[in-house]
Structures are given as C-alpha cells and as structure tokens.
Amino acid sequence: MQTQLSLFENDMKTRSDVKVSRSGTFLDNMALPIHRWFRYSAGFAAQWVEQVLAGWGITKEQIVLDPFAGSGTVSVVCDTMGIPSIGVEAHSLVSRILKAKLLWPTPPQHVVEFASKVLKRAQNERPHTTTFPPLLERSYEPKALASLNALKSSWLSLRDESPESELVWLALTAILRSTSTAGTAQWQYILPNKTKKHIIEPFFAFQQQIRIIKADLRWMQARADRSCADIIAGDARAFAGIVSRKVDAVITSPPYANNYDYADALRLEMTFWGDVNGWGDIHHAVRRHLIVSSSQHSSRERLLLEDLLALEAVAPIRSELAQVVHELAAVRENHGGKKHYHTMIAAYCRDISLTLQQLQRVCKPGSRMCWVIGDSAPYGVYCPIERWIAELAIAAGFKNYSFDKLRDRNIKWKNRKHRVPLKEGLLWIEG
Ligand SMILES: C[S@@+](CC[C@H](N)C(=O)[O-])C[C@H]1O[C@@H](n2cnc3c(N)ncnc32)[C@H](O)[C@@H]1O
Structure with missing residues (x-):
C-alpha cells in the first residue's frame, strides 16, 4: 500500500x-x-x-x-x-x-462573511404568507419551511458570481434533508409520509454547515493551493x-x-x-x-x-x-x-x-x-x-x-x- x-x-x-x-x-x-x-x-x-x-x-x-x-x-x-x-x-x-x-481554494473568511450576511437578512425577514409546492409543504414543519425560504430569498438577493456565493448556495442545499421531517429512503428518495423525529432547526443547521465548510477549506488549503x-x-x-x-x-x-x-x-x-x-x-x-x-x-x-x-x-x-x-x-x-x-x-x-x-x-x-x-x-x-x-x-x-x-x-x-x-x-x- x-x-x-x-x-x-x-x-x-x-x-x-x-x-x-x-x-x-x-x-x-x-x-x-x-x-x-x-x-x-x-x-x-x-x-x-x-x-x-x-x-x-x-x-x-x-x-x-x-x-x-x-x-x-x-x-x-x-x-x-x-x-x-x-x-x-x-x-x-x-x-x-x-x-x-x-471551489475549495476560496478564502474561508469570504465564505463566513457572505454566509453571515445571508443569515442576518433571513433572520430579519418579516414573516409573510407564501404557498409552496406540495412536496415542500409535506416535507417540513411550517416554521422550518419559512426559515428555509427566508434563507433562500436572502441568498437570491445577495448572490453574485463569487465562489463564496456558490459555496453558501451549497451549504443551504446540503441542509435540506436534515431540516426536513420527511424520511429518506435508500439513495435519497424523499418519503414525506414517513416522518422522522430528529430534525435540525434551519438557521442552526446553516451555521453548522458553514462551520464545516470553513474547517474543510482550511484543511484543504493547508495541502494544496489550486484545484x-x-x-x-x-x-x-x-x-x-x-x-x-x-x-x-x-x-x-x-x-x-x-x-x-x-x-x-x-x-x-x-x-x-x-x-x-x-x-x-x-x-x-x-x-x-x-x-x-x-x-x-x-x-x-x-x-x-x-x-x-x-x-x-x-x-x-x-x-x-x-x-x-x-x-x-x-x-x-x-x-x-x-x-x-x-x-x-x-x-x-x-x-x-x-x-x-x-x-x-x-x-x-x-x-x-x-x-x-x-x-x-x-x-x-x-x-x-x-x-x-x-x-x-x-x-x-x-x-x-x-x-x-x-x-x-x-x-x-x-x-x-x-x-x-x-x-x-x-x-x-x-x-
Ligand atoms: C453511481 S453515480 C456516481 C457517483 C459518484 N461515483 C460519486 O462518488 O458521487 C452515477 C452518476 O452518473 C450520472 N449520469 C447518468 N447518466 C449520465 C450521462 N449520460 N453522462 C454523465 N453522467 C451521467 C448520474 O446522474 C449519477 O450522478
């Protein structure tokens, strides 16, 4: 070996x-x-x-x-x-x-700053009534769906062509399962009828995911400088x-x-x-x-x-x-x-x-x-x-x-x- x-x-x-x-x-x-x-x-x-x-x-x-x-x-x-x-x-x-x-060569601080802006804007968003596609309605608690939607709207308003913008998009995409009540069958089929108990609050999950990305960027950048x-x-x-x-x-x-x-x-x-x-x-x-x-x-x-x-x-x-x-x-x-x-x-x-x-x-x-x-x-x-x-x-x-x-x-x-x-x-x- x-x-x-x-x-x-x-x-x-x-x-x-x-x-x-x-x-x-x-x-x-x-x-x-x-x-x-x-x-x-x-x-x-x-x-x-x-x-x-x-x-x-x-x-x-x-x-x-x-x-x-x-x-x-x-x-x-x-x-x-x-x-x-x-x-x-x-x-x-x-x-x-x-x-x-x-995009792992992105400076970790850039990701953290972009994510903080997205989170802050989402947390300050005033609650409003929106209708969601049925799959989303069935897969989330109403409060969690509102928070995810606030993160999404916030990202959509702040997004740009930068790598940090895309990494924050990935962070948000990555938390959609852990914040959902819907079960996931083998290989990621979503099962809205099979509810799971352990779900993570979206704002917390988002911050956790950004922390993981930040740690991994540092890990990788200590080993290489370009993809x-x-x-x-x-x-x-x-x-x-x-x-x-x-x-x-x-x-x-x-x-x-x-x-x-x-x-x-x-x-x-x-x-x-x-x-x-x-x-x-x-x-x-x-x-x-x-x-x-x-x-x-x-x-x-x-x-x-x-x-x-x-x-x-x-x-x-x-x-x-x-x-x-x-x-x-x-x-x-x-x-x-x-x-x-x-x-x-x-x-x-x-x-x-x-x-x-x-x-x-x-x-x-x-x-x-x-x-x-x-x-x-x-x-x-x-x-x-x-x-x-x-x-x-x-x-x-x-x-x-x-x-x-x-x-x-x-x-x-x-x-x-x-x-x-x-x-x-x-x-x-x-x-
Ligand atoms: C078994 S998965 C590969 C997973 C991969 N080894 C990994 O570690 O994530 C097969 C992949 O082939 C992709 N795929 C299917 N048809 C394809 C095509 N015509 N051209 C390129 N990719 C295709 C699927 O979307 C799927 O992501």
Missing part, C-alpha cells in the same frame, strides 16, 4: 485500511473533508479511490477521468493528491454541487470532442441497470430551488439527459425494442442481448405493471457502449479503468451486465478485462420477488 493513504491522517478519524467491500458506498465519505459537504448516497468511498490511484502509481503528470462523476468523489480525491482530473456529470443539480466542492479538476456538465455518451487531453486512468461507477431513477434522487432539492414543480417535470429537466437505467425513462422515451437491437452500438452483444430482452418482453405480459424493462436493458447497453466508445477515444494506449458495477434481474430475468460491459469495452478497442466480485446483493424489485443471485464488483479494463 502506498503512502498517499496517509492523506487524511491527523485530521480525521481514519481506518488503517479501507475495506474493499465498502468501496461502493458513500457512507465513509461523511467523515472526510469536502466529500462531506453533500451526502450523495450514490457515491463511492473516497479512500478506496485513493487506494486504486496509489496502487496504479498515478502521478501528478497524469490525468484521471470519471465519466459518471456524481458528487465528485474522484475529482476531490485527485485534488487532494495533486492529480489532474476530469469529471463528466449530466444531472444539472449534481454537477453544480460537484463544481461547488471544487486541478475540470468538470464537464454534460453527457458521458458524447464528451470526447471536449476532452483534448489524453487520459491515463478511469475510475467510475455508472448507474446500474436496476431501475433506480437518478433523475428523481434530488427532487426535494430541485423543488426547493424551483428547478421543478413536481414529478412530472423531472423527465424534461433531468432524466432525458441521463443514460437509460430506469423503466420510467425507457417508457417516457417510447423506445422500441427492435430499433434498439438494430443499433451498431449493441452489435457486439446483440445475440445474447436479444434473447434476454425478448424474454423480458414476454415475462412482462404476465405483470400488471407492464414495466418497460425490456427496452430499459437494451437502451442501457446502447448507452454504456456509446460511453465506452467515447472513453476509447480519450484514453491513451495502455490506460487503466476500474468500473464499480452490479448486474441485475428485472422481473427475475438475469442480465449479465458486467460481462456485457466488458465485451462492449473490448469491442470498443480496449485490450483486457477481469472482474473481482465484492459482494452478493439482491435488489427488491417492486412488483415481484425473485431469487436470482446478484453481485457487485470491480471491472478492471486495460486499454
């Missing part, structure tokens, strides 16, 4: 080794500076990323890419190690959060034209083909900021820009199976894919919900294939990739996703692959219990 592992020593509670089986979870990041500014449950473990980069011997002269950057675990780790990185993220709110994290991360708020299936630099290594975790709707994950935050007014807006605002990994997505796009199967992108796995998705189409007929899993799986393979083609274009020969990935079994029909990704990678021009299983897992598909064993693991690909 290389010395970079000691990056967080003396500052944070650290473990001497990061369990590889926890590499796919974001939980440990909530103890780490900057990573903890926003809890994005879909993220993976920062210390595991650090281990992989150290193990590969990536240097400060090389470039690391994450085409599904999410909340920026790879970008932030690379900054702590002084390694240039590129992150691509298609969810508008997620990429804004990620960009805000990379070397680039972020593309765009599509992993079509970014190669923008990346002129050649990539040495890729660490990523794409959405799994398991019907989890990333577009909906931050509905509370998007509703608060007025980006959407309800579930119906989510597709236009976010989902249509993401790779297809949920049946809502494939049904909204009215995708047709035979069109998808005819695409060049899926040609390398076409015969097996066709067999599986035709079985899914048949099984679907016996299910009341009639979910569009057949087109979801075919479109998912198309999108992963397009992404791999982009990666092939930007990666140097001899580059290395690691994908954290899981297989899936919608309606109990097994889809060997990690093998398909590997075969699509080879077809795109990468050289070798191997797969390390991390853990067994089973996904509870809503409409049917199935007992198909599933797994999650690391797909290593060499270019």
Whole structure:
C-alpha cells in the first residue's frame, strides 16, 4: 500500500485500511473533508479511490477521468493528491454541487462573511404568507419551511458570481434533508409520509454547515493551493470532442441497470430551488439527459425494442442481448405493471457502449479503468451486465478485462420477488 493513504491522517478519524467491500458506498465519505459537504448516497468511498490511484502509481503528470462523476468523489480525491482530473456529470443539480466542492481554494473568511450576511437578512425577514409546492409543504414543519425560504430569498438577493456565493448556495442545499421531517429512503428518495423525529432547526443547521465548510477549506488549503479538476456538465455518451487531453486512468461507477431513477434522487432539492414543480417535470429537466437505467425513462422515451437491437452500438452483444430482452418482453405480459424493462436493458447497453466508445477515444494506449458495477434481474430475468460491459469495452478497442466480485446483493424489485443471485464488483479494463 502506498503512502498517499496517509492523506487524511491527523485530521480525521481514519481506518488503517479501507475495506474493499465498502468501496461502493458513500457512507465513509461523511467523515472526510469536502466529500462531506453533500451526502450523495450514490457515491463511492473516497479512500478506496485513493487506494486504486496509489496502487496504479498515478502521478501528478497524469490525468484521471470519471465519466459518471456524481458528487465528485474522484475529482476531490485527485485534488487532494495533486492529480489532474476530469469529471463528466449530466444531472444539472449534481454537477453544480460537484463544481461547488471544487471551489475549495476560496478564502474561508469570504465564505463566513457572505454566509453571515445571508443569515442576518433571513433572520430579519418579516414573516409573510407564501404557498409552496406540495412536496415542500409535506416535507417540513411550517416554521422550518419559512426559515428555509427566508434563507433562500436572502441568498437570491445577495448572490453574485463569487465562489463564496456558490459555496453558501451549497451549504443551504446540503441542509435540506436534515431540516426536513420527511424520511429518506435508500439513495435519497424523499418519503414525506414517513416522518422522522430528529430534525435540525434551519438557521442552526446553516451555521453548522458553514462551520464545516470553513474547517474543510482550511484543511484543504493547508495541502494544496489550486484545484486541478475540470468538470464537464454534460453527457458521458458524447464528451470526447471536449476532452483534448489524453487520459491515463478511469475510475467510475455508472448507474446500474436496476431501475433506480437518478433523475428523481434530488427532487426535494430541485423543488426547493424551483428547478421543478413536481414529478412530472423531472423527465424534461433531468432524466432525458441521463443514460437509460430506469423503466420510467425507457417508457417516457417510447423506445422500441427492435430499433434498439438494430443499433451498431449493441452489435457486439446483440445475440445474447436479444434473447434476454425478448424474454423480458414476454415475462412482462404476465405483470400488471407492464414495466418497460425490456427496452430499459437494451437502451442501457446502447448507452454504456456509446460511453465506452467515447472513453476509447480519450484514453491513451495502455490506460487503466476500474468500473464499480452490479448486474441485475428485472422481473427475475438475469442480465449479465458486467460481462456485457466488458465485451462492449473490448469491442470498443480496449485490450483486457477481469472482474473481482465484492459482494452478493439482491435488489427488491417492486412488483415481484425473485431469487436470482446478484453481485457487485470491480471491472478492471486495460486499454
Ligand atoms: C453511481 S453515480 C456516481 C457517483 C459518484 N461515483 C460519486 O462518488 O458521487 C452515477 C452518476 O452518473 C450520472 N449520469 C447518468 N447518466 C449520465 C450521462 N449520460 N453522462 C454523465 N453522467 C451521467 C448520474 O446522474 C449519477 O450522478
């Protein structure tokens, strides 16, 4: 194990080794500076990323890419190690959060002063009656909602183009869960009907969050003076034209083909900021820009199976894919919900294939990739996703692959219990 592992020593509670089986979870990041500014449950473990980069011997002269950057675990780790990185993220709110994290060179005092102005103005705002979108009404006590709204109006009046303005925006976005009475399901779905008891008063939560940001800015600035991360708020299936630099290594975790709707994950935050007014807006605002990994997505796009199967992108796995998705189409007929899993799986393979083609274009020969990935079994029909990704990678021009299983897992598909064993693991690909 290389010395970079000691990056967080003396500052944070650290473990001497990061369990590889926890590499796919974001939980440990909530103890780490900057990573903890926003809890994005879909993220993976920062210390595991650090281990992989150290193990590969990536240097400060090389470039690391994450085409599904999410909340920026790879970008932030690379900054702590002084390694240039590129992150691509298609969810508008997620990429804004990620960009805000990379503003860590901002002087802490500037953030504190900006936040104090926002807080003071919010505390002095005279109460007035406002109507809020139903999700917000159901997710907060009236007093808490009024305070959050006062913070929002205050930020909107004071905002400018400065990094401190954006960091204060992030602080306010980050407290929306801890101040809400609504429960949060796995991976951040908001559940207004499931109320939780421990909620934090918004003005207090805001000050607490600013204190965390201030401490982390100091921590990071003692180690580095500038961020070397680039972020593309765009599509992993079509970014190669923008990346002129050649990539040495890729660490990523794409959405799994398991019907989890990333577009909906931050509905509370998007509703608060007025980006959407309800579930119906989510597709236009976010989902249509993401790779297809949920049946809502494939049904909204009215995708047709035979069109998808005819695409060049899926040609390398076409015969097996066709067999599986035709079985899914048949099984679907016996299910009341009639979910569009057949087109979801075919479109998912198309999108992963397009992404791999982009990666092939930007990666140097001899580059290395690691994908954290899981297989899936919608309606109990097994889809060997990690093998398909590997075969699509080879077809795109990468050289070798191997797969390390991390853990067994089973996904509870809503409409049917199935007992198909599933797994999650690391797909290593060499270019
Ligand atoms: C498993 S999460 C990655 C989390 C990340 N490793 C982290 O630590 O936060 C997958 C991410 O891929 C993003 N995504 C989905 N479709 C995309 C696309 N076409 N281009 C870029 N990003 C996309 C999702 O919005 C989501 O944030």
